[in-house]
Amino acid sequence: MKIALVGLGRTGETVARYLLQQGVLSMVLCRPNSLKIDKDLGNILNMADTGIIVEPTDHLEERLFYRKPDVIIDFSCHSFLRDNIHLLAKCGVNVVTAVTSYETAELNKIKRVADRGGIGVVMAPNITYGVNILMLMAEIAAELMNDYDFEIFEEHHKFKKDQPSGTAKKIADRIRDNSLLYKEIPTHAVRAGGIVGKHKVLISGEFDQIEISHESYSRVAFAQGAYKAAQFINGKTGFYEMNDIFEYERNQRRQR
Amino acid sequence: MKIALVGLGRTGETVARYLLQQGVLSMVLCRPNSLKIDKDLGNILNMADTGIIVEPTDHLEERLFYRKPDVIIDFSCHSFLRDNIHLLAKCGVNVVTAVTSYETAELNKIKRVADRGGIGVVMAPNITYGVNILMLMAEIAAELMNDYDFEIFEEHHKFKKDQPSGTAKKIADRIRDNSLLYKEIPTHAVRAGGIVGKHKVLISGEFDQIEISHESYSRVAFAQGAYKAAQFINGKTGFYEMNDIFEYERNQRRQR
Amino acid sequence: MKIALVGLGRTGETVARYLLQQGVLSMVLCRPNSLKIDKDLGNILNMADTGIIVEPTDHLEERLFYRKPDVIIDFSCHSFLRDNIHLLAKCGVNVVTAVTSYETAELNKIKRVADRGGIGVVMAPNITYGVNILMLMAEIAAELMNDYDFEIFEEHHKFKKDQPSGTAKKIADRIRDNSLLYKEIPTHAVRAGGIVGKHKVLISGEFDQIEISHESYSRVAFAQGAYKAAQFINGKTGFYEMNDIFEYERNQRRQR
């Protein structure tokens, strides 16, 4: 599999380094006015030369035709996929997008193109594989533990500005969606020191409790999650979220 | 629903007190030579009189005919259900058993009678509802997190003798049964102070980890689990474990 | 040592039961209009008779003269010690008070009498021995970890109304008092299920963190803390808080 990466922000750089180590990175794209354009990726990552020269996202069709990546991993911003989904479908390049800021109309467009079978898309908004499993567990608890109280904790380094985290909000949504009864789900946000990222769900009943927590040791966890999604979407069409991938994998195994 | 309780050991007494509070306890049975026979249950529990007189387990058929309980909750020992399952089937009394020490032949017998439809049995070996959900979550992790390492921790008060706990062993079994790859699962047993009961599964990958833990605040959690199982089995036939109950509940909800 | 207990609220009852087990309870006092007056304590605690008849707090001097307790443990309200400290000093009865709601003027009065040497008083506002040790640890961290961020978590059952808990506020005060730099200390309060009581301090730096947590298994922990304080104050005079007791114990040991 050959992967193209779009976006070289802080997490993007980590992803680039990880994909290089896996030997699957063949192309890196940046917005046309970036100072990183035309530099060797190694230079940007403070490493030895890699032979991969950062390219702008304009003239995308020729560039894709020339490099022929199988999957694009998108750590840039909402406009890239919005503007290029038809082109990517035409070129046969699938997408894993870690972008979080899509508007509803953009999401609908992406979903429509993917559902019609023209392209495979995984929508995995900047979260790790592990935190998706946390969500699945929280859903099960929501279904089966109606008379328990749920509280969410998220902890991040003191420079993270938004709170609660998007992931915490999504966990709360999914608990609510799977509960029989309406539940208020208080969310506690911690911003302290250099915490990479933790999410915890406390489920407390009258006589016992369950805690489920996810903790990232390093930002590489984001890269790993994106790569797992890329391996999944390679050669498929349709629109997927991470939990669809879990369902798919479990069904595959059961058929064996 | 009318419930009969068999066994008045330490946990049995807690269960009795809980079922009294729920207003569902109508009968208490003990081994024939127990000093508790013929006493009012309140006297044994250091409470006001309850009107329930502790009865021996002999002459069981007449006693059941007279009291007509819907479900028996069994916190005694392996011989009670082994010796009486046909009688219970005949009397139409279902069973939740919290006994842990059945031999394979006994288990097979119980299962056979229940599978033939003569009686409803829930096998719920002295564990809480919550810890069964912990197990379900651990199974999911085992299925989806093949390249992660699993470790189990269990913590109990210093007077608990066996280690690791039966629950910890069962968690390990279910992780192994659901993993694609063979996994060694180290288990750490803590015996300290007055810890009521905790089980934790650590799932650690290269870049992130998940922890799932269950903690009982009080022994009443055991009573609550048994009562939930009794509510489930009331009016059904067949052999069930706690995770069958989860499956059943989830399917019920999906059909709505 | 003979102990008198004042106050038979929810925690007061737990303390009574614990002191009975220790064989040190010789007297129980209640407000004069309580329905518990003149009943056997066993009757109130839903136990067998104890021979201890609940007495009102009026005519206190004669009552103390007659029973001669060494220490009073006070789980009633602020007026008892305010109104009776001179009398207790006169009768030579020391006090452990677990009351939290003293006004400054009341506190000053109590302190003054104790400092003058007339009586021994331990001010231990309804908290366990263990949580006092948590506070001591938090102080050390505050002194030595100036460039770390502190956050406090407290978890209690859903029926506890005030939040954050008095203990959480006190922990925050003591961190602030021992820090070189001013620190904001966010406090997160959880009210869920039947949690007996937990307090946690997270101390997070750029590259590492410390967590200190205290958890009560049962309300008996409060009784145990009060009893430890009673053992300490028996035969002493002066005003003490729990950390003074720690200092005292450590100095004792070092002199050995």
Place this chain on the structure above:
Amino acid sequence: MKIALVGLGRTGETVARYLLQQGVLSMVLCRPNSLKIDKDLGNILNMADTGIIVEPTDHLEERLFYRKPDVIIDFSCHSFLRDNIHLLAKCGVNVVTAVTSYETAELNKIKRVADRGGIGVVMAPNITYGVNILMLMAEIAAELMNDYDFEIFEEHHKFKKDQPSGTAKKIADRIRDNSLLYKEIPTHAVRAGGIVGKHKVLISGEFDQIEISHESYSRVAFAQGAYKAAQFINGKTGFYEMNDIFEYERNQRRQR
């Protein structure tokens, strides 16, 4: 302050990178036959050139005379300080050593030279500042919580071979040394995934418990601890361990 670093193993490289960022690194030494000799440090760290050329540890006197570092941080092995302590004393260069494998005779020699006032030495065996504070807290608990049970947990990545960790053993020693009663202290070692490093002490009594845990987010925590020790020892003489530094700092503050 100018710092020299000895040793460029895995942790040594992290320390070098950290000291460069702090702007205090002026010299790097390696064993004479290392392939890193004569290379620019930036080259070894996969960074831009730094102007610091790696030097061998032979002809140490001339090298120190020429570079005049204030403090050496030693991440090499036991022979460096054993062989060079007199020379370092003569040159007026203080030492922070993170080496763990000294023999008793070596330790005694180092201590003797430092106690005589010829040099300042901090013995800080490859552990973070934070874990030293954990130890201090564990000592306090050992002193004050005699009737509690202690258990130690340590978690590290799956490639760490020795177990339990040296730090876990040291924590156990210090609990034992500060306990009135003899205590067995079970230690649980976890080797899983990519865990950077965690240590936890569980202190469990009949009715409540305390947990103290330390977790490193990254190996930089080791570098930070060594740098704090270097700042302390700069300009002092004598032999210190980390807890001596804590005592010193607290006394300093109290005199203010």
